[in-house]
Amino acid sequence: MSTSDQSTVLGVVVLARHGDRQGFYQDPETYTASQTAITPLGETQEFELGSVIRDLYFDPSSPSFVQGIANTSALFQQSQVAVRADAGGEGGVIFDSAVALTQGLWPPTFRASTVLANGTNVTSPLSGYQYIPIESVEPNEDVSLEGFTSCNTFDAHTTAFYNSDEFKAKNAEASQFLTSLQPYMDGRPVTLENMWNIFDYMNVQSIHNATFANTLPNGYLNQTRDLANWHEYNVFSDSAFDGIGNVAFRTMIPSVVTALQRIANSTDPLKFHYSAIAYKPFLSLFNMTGVVADGALPPAIVNYAASVVLEVRQPSSGSSPVVRFTFKNGTDDATYRTYPMRFTGWDGSSSSADAPLATFVQAFAPAGINTTLEWCNACAQTQLRGCAALYAGNGTAGASVAGVRHERISPVGAGFLGAGLTVAVFGIVAAVLVFLGLLTLGRGKRRAGKKVREESHSSTNSMTKESV
Known part of the structure; x- marks a missing residue:
């Protein structure tokens, strides 16, 4: 196995498990989970992981420094970063872990300040705390980080x-x-x-x-x-590459692949993509990438604050970008190690550990579950997580999910479908209010629009914005 130490890092996709938490229960049949809470130990583990990643990829003196990223002496730049956190079965543990990890990545700094017109210098609270936007991925609205629950x-x-x-x-x-x-x-x-x-x-x-x-x-x-x-x-694995046992990572593939492609695109500002997740997607990822095939990495539950980093690298030869798989199993693991991937079209154990990005995309993209409607089909789900509305809007009887192949709907198409359903429901409600005399149609005072968060999703189009 060989790696190109002369290659430069264009950007990284980070997948990290949450930190230590309180007691937790999940149904052994359906994996429906109970609520729990992160502990101070868990917050510390995630902060330490963020600090390690910062030193590795944000420090210009590091051989793995991400070219063009705002370095350790600069403020956070939102255009270069995307952060997503599973807000599902373990309650706020995963989201809180993302908060702690990003604190380690972008710690407080007195550079987070501004000078007012009267000459007063104002620094952000907590000695220059940097507020990092985190997309809260709600499983009932977005299946991408928790595709295994409610999946028949x-x-x-x-x-x-x-x-x-x-x-x-x-x-x-x-x-x-x-x-x-x-x-x-x-x-x-x-x-x-x-x-x-x-x-x-x-x-x-x-x-x-x-x-x-x-x-x-x-x-x-x-x-x-x-x-x-x-x-x-x-x-959480399957003998078939696109088998349902791999669903925990298959729903993540669209956002991961899109992030890798965006990083490789020199005109796109994205440099750092981070998903905070539970342990399940790691097992499917290990299976699909073949990193456990030669026994170098055991097929095991990852520790708290474990993380996989997919590095997008530019070989010194000037050839097309490649992907390098690295893994660190929690805070007790001292460093990231590189593991050769093995999947259809690539055998890193007998060549370079760095797989061509195009080969990676060609293998993984077809196995990805790109939209909620695709997930409904794959999971034979007709009611939950927006499936009932999607089938009704698509003119498809829910009872035929398991036996009929439906036309693929793009993320954009699902978005229009969601908007159409919303308009239809709003129209019905408005008509009832008019009939009851509770709403008057006609000219009135202009109301201020409600500001909608950039990260919000339609319940009928739950896949990531990056895939649009």
Whole structure:
């Protein structure tokens, strides 16, 4: 394996898991999640990760300095940055992690100040705090960061795994150990199906509960982690590149691919794209990129504040841009390491670890789930997450989702569809109000328009703005 150390970094796409949090439960069949909260440890982990990324990519003295980005001596420049955070099942943990990470990337500075007309110098609060816009990605409005919930075909995939001979064999192998765990689980179900929740409970208690940590026998947490790793990788991966088991990353592909292409485009200002996510997309990403195929990277749940950085690099030879896969498994992992990717059209284990961007896009783009309507089709979902409205607006009966191939709708088309549905609903409501005498049509005083956030989405077009 070789990499071009003479290449320059044009920009990066960062995928980072949230930091340490309080206890958490998710349904082992549907992965519907409970609420939880980030801890001060989790905030610190994310801040430290942001600081590491800042030193690596924003410092002009670093060999991985991103060419043209606002460096460590400059203020945050919004045109160069896009930040997105999953606001789903773990409540505000992932969003709060994004806030902490961006604080490490762009810490307070007295340069965040202005001089008023009267000569007064005013610095932003908290000694020059830099306010970084973060797009809150709500799962019921945008499927891109959490494509696995409410997905019927993914639930069927999980059930099939639980009914497989492989699962039954592992269950028989682990049965004695699972029985030995019962005294430590505070009444929780100790089954292989529930392995994620068993591990997560033990992990959280081992970090925050000294009595539990001192009582748990040596080796129990590691054995539980191994079983959870096996369990989760099999749930969130698939033997088929575009299989539903990979849905956690397949819904992210449009935003990732678009960001890579924008970074490679010299006329586009984007240099840094960051998505704050849970652990699930990492497993699908590891499977699809083949980074676990040769055993260099284990098929395992990533640690808190783990991150993958996809670097867009320009080879010194002047040839087309390439993509480099790097990974750092949490704050205890000292540095980012490069891993060769292996997918259709590319085998980095026998050539350069840097895959041509065009080859990467050619392989991954077709597997991407580009719109909510595509997600509804892939997941055989007819009602939730806007699917009912989309099928009604598309003139398609929801009952035929699983058996009929529908025409692909572009993000722009879905946007117009969402706007059309909104206008129609508004018209019906207005008519009712007129009938009741609660609304008068005609000239009146001009009202100030409500300012709408740039990051907001239509519930019927939930994929990212970057893909439009």
